[in-house]
Amino acid sequence: MWMQKTISLASKKRGFHLITDEVLSQLPELKEINVGLLHVFIQHTSASLTINENADPTVRGDMERHFNVLAPEGAPYFKHTYEGLDDMPAHIKSTLIGVSQTIPITQGCLNLGIWQGLYLCEHRDNASCRTIIVTVHGE
Amino acid sequence: MWMQKTISLASKKRGFHLITDEVLSQLPELKEINVGLLHVFIQHTSASLTINENADPTVRGDMERHFNVLAPEGAPYFKHTYEGLDDMPAHIKSTLIGVSQTIPITQGCLNLGIWQGLYLCEHRDNASCRTIIVTVHGE
Amino acid sequence: MWMQKTISLASKKRGFHLITDEVLSQLPELKEINVGLLHVFIQHTSASLTINENADPTVRGDMERHFNVLAPEGAPYFKHTYEGLDDMPAHIKSTLIGVSQTIPITQGCLNLGIWQGLYLCEHRDNASCRTIIVTVHGE
Numbered sequence: 001m002w003m004q005k006t007i008s009l010a011s012k013k014r015g016f017h018l019i020t021d022e023v024l025s026q027l028p029e030l031k032e033i034n035v036g037l038l039h040v041f042i043q044h045t046s047a048s049l050t051i052n053e054n055a056d057p058t059v060r061g062d063m064e065r066h067f068n069v070l071a072p073e074g075a076p077y078f079k080h081t082y083e084g085l086d087d088m089p090a091h092i093k094s095t096l097i098g099v100s101q102t103i104p105i106t107q108g109c110l111n112l113g114i115w116q117g118l119y120l121c122e123h124r125d126n127a128s129c130r131t132i133i134v135t136v137h138g139e
Numbered sequence: 140m141w142m143q144k145t146i147s148l149a150s151k152k153r154g155f156h157l158i159t160d161e162v163l164s165q166l167p168e169l170k171e172i173n174v175g176l177l178h179v180f181i182q183h184t185s186a187s188l189t190i191n192e193n194a195d196p197t198v199r200g201d202m203e204r205h206f207n208v209l210a211p212e213g214a215p216y217f218k219h220t221y222e223g224l225d226d227m228p229a230h231i232k233s234t235l236i237g238v239s240q241t242i243p244i245t246q247g248c249l250n251l252g253i254w255q256g257l258y259l260c261e262h263r264d265n266a267s268c269r270t271i272i273v274t275v276h277g278e
Numbered sequence: 279m280w281m282q283k284t285i286s287l288a289s290k291k292r293g294f295h296l297i298t299d300e301v302l303s304q305l306p307e308l309k310e311i312n313v314g315l316l317h318v319f320i321q322h323t324s325a326s327l328t329i330n331e332n333a334d335p336t337v338r339g340d341m342e343r344h345f346n347v348l349a350p351e352g353a354p355y356f357k358h359t360y361e362g363l364d365d366m367p368a369h370i371k372s373t374l375i376g377v378s379q380t381i382p383i384t385q386g387c388l389n390l391g392i393w394q395g396l397y398l399c400e401h402r403d404n405a406s407c408r409t410i411i412v413t414v415h416g417e
Contacts (some may be wrong), residue, residue, distance in 0.1 A: 058219040196356040200357060243319050
């Protein structure tokens with residue numbers, strides 16, 4: 001069984017955001033899968049998807065602060081600067097973190113660890129909504 | 140054909156560890172797949188999985204040393220500090236490296252390059268065993 | 279339907295290169311897939327694959343310059359040095375960026391965002407051609 005749909009995520013401020021519930025609420029079909037995989041793909045080059053700690057919001061704050069150190073605005077060697085100071089760091093963060101995640105499905109549920117959640121990492125200052133393609137495959 | 144199982148990896152000290160053989164020894168089913176994919180997913184937020192050089196142990200040592208520079212302990216802006224100095228850097232390394240890998244299966248074997256191996260990247264000082272979910276799918 | 283093939287990519291100079299068309303030209307089978315996934319896997323430990331901006335070449339230049347800051351040559355703690363100054367940084371970049379990408383297939387086409395393209399990230403100074411394994415799966 002294959003299922004694929006396009007989901008629009010509500011726009012979020014720059015930072016790391018837990019979206020597990022926002023995505024799952026649009027995937028009732030998951031319950032029908034005994035064994036399979038969920039693939040989540042973001043169609044943008046200045047945002048990314050990761051899986052990390054789902055409980056303490058300071059983890060998401062520390063992530064934002066540390067990725068701003070790893071990919072700072074205004075590096076003197078940046079040439080791609082005409083879309084704003086936040087743009088080239090956003091592209092770099094997207095490649096460091098990645099634009100997709102694949103998660104096992106087991107007996108109708110995502111088989112995440114107890115402390116894991118799916119994050120949308122928003123790297124632009126003023127982004128609008130973001131589009132993800134979810135592909136569910138299993139039996 | 141779908142196959143999925145939970146594997147417990149023996150606890151390892153902080154660092155980068157080659158686990159190709161430890162994982163393959165628990166996947167005899169791979170031999171039955173002519174064309175397919177293996178998905179390996181670690182259910183933790185302070186460890187990660189990568190694929191890299193399988194021969195020289197100094198590569199794994201250099202990885203550990205360099206990721207400690209990329210995500211150092213004690214950064215002054217960290218707020219998530221109550222689980223120890225190694226905790227927030229572990230979360231960052233997990234997002235930088237990633238929690239899953241997908242590897243092609245060809246004629247009953249993983250189709251890795253000749254120099255490639257699967258690594259468990261253990262980012263905590265005193266971790267116990269780690270759980271991975273392996274999903275094999277193919278025909 | 280499963281399809282898998284080995285593709286040799288023409289050798290490229292060190293840096294980030296758009297390869298969407300080079301890969302797609304060898305995947306006429308994609309047209310037959312209504313819903314599915316493409317998995318692209320590079321069989322090397324000193325090159326990587328990412329998805330990022332497909333229009334402005336200065337993005338690719340800035341990526342190369344910034345990853346050279348994130349994984350510089352000649353770090354004093356590197357022990358894996360006998361294959362050249364560019365070797366250990368190449369291994370680190372490969373793990374930071376990753377060796378595979380999974381992309382949704384929708385109605386016979388890759389369902390990339392309008393600004394997204396597939397990159398080969400070549401981290402060695404004098405690499406020869408690179409081998410990727412592409413696996414197409416869908417219905």
